[in-house]
Amino acid sequence: MMDTKKAIRTVLLAKRAGISDKERPALDGALCRQIEAHPFFRDADAVLLYFPMRGEPDLTPLLSLLDAREIPVYLPRCEGDKMRFLLYTGKAALEKDRFGILAPAGCAPESCPTEHTLCVLPGLAADQSGTRLGYGGGFYDRFLPHFKGKLLFPLYHQMVCDTLPREECDFLIPKSSIITEKGVLENAQMDTRTPQL
Numbered sequence: 001m002m003d004t005k006k007a008i009r010t011v012l013l014a015k016r017a018g019i020s021d022k023e024r025p026a027l028d029g030a031l032c033r034q035i036e037a038h039p040f041f042r043d044a045d046a047v048l049l050y051f052p053m054r055g056e057p058d059l060t061p062l063l064s065l066l067d068a069r070e071i072p073v074y075l076p077r078c079e080g081d082k083m084r085f086l087l088y089t090g091k092a093a094l095e096k097d098r099f100g101i102l103a104p105a106g107c108a109p110e111s112c113p114t115e116h117t118l119c120v121l122p123g124l125a126a127d128q129s130g131t132r133l134g135y136g137g138g139f140y141d142r143f144l145p146h147f148k149g150k151l152l153f154p155l156y157h158q159m160v161c162d163t164l165p166r167e168e169c170d171f172l173i174p175k176s177s178i179i180t181e182k183g184v185l186e187n188a189q190m191d192t193r194t195p196q197l
Contacts, residue, residue: 004165009133012125016055016159028058030181031154035120036065038179040150044118046072046111048085048149051094051102054135056122057154063088074111076139077103083139085111099137117149121173126155126185127164130173144171151177160185 019027035041047066052058066073074085078097086104088094094102111117121140125133132153134140144151153173157180166172178185 005133005136008164009124009136012133012159012161013054016124016156019055019156019158024058027156027181029061031057031156031179032059032061034179034181034183035059035062035152035154038152038184040118040152040177043116044071044150045114045116046074046118048074048076048111048113048117048119049088050076050120050122053101053122054124057156059120059154072111075102075104077106078137078139079106081139081142083143085113087111113147113149115148115150119144119147119149119151121151121153123153123155125159125161125164126153126173126178127161128175128185129163129166130175130178131164131166131170132173133164138169141169141171153178155180157182 041047047062049059049062051060063073073088075088075094076083077086078099078101086106086108088104089108091102093104095105097103113119121132123132123134123140132140151173155178160178160180175186176184
């Protein structure tokens, strides 16, 4: 299973990296607009977000919208095998964590999620059943079972597959939480295929 996931991850990382620099800004803008219009975003009392890496959609325009609404934003910081969400106060205050990912300093205030808190998930791909393919660390799979708020998993439409391998420890994402530049997965007409290895 792990070898299969690793092989699919390699294929999909290459696929996402193949999106042209000309096409990417339009996709990112459309995805940000879909998130901005979603009730989970509009009603959030706080947002757990992330800075893009490895060709992930750039959602940083949402930061100014949340700042204007005085909605606090928290970013993940990985420490050991655990992940904490710490208050974002500006890019200048970020430092690289052990994976080289920009994160707030370890002493920053930690989030206290409520049922109205929105967690925007990073990741590589999803399938029609809600299986999420991340990068193999399992941080979100360990975090999400204890999270009581709302979820959105933004992806480029072409990164939604028919099926992906799923392990028992993988957290299943509701189809209503998977969102692309074309809208929420359960409402969108998908034309996708399982990655061919």
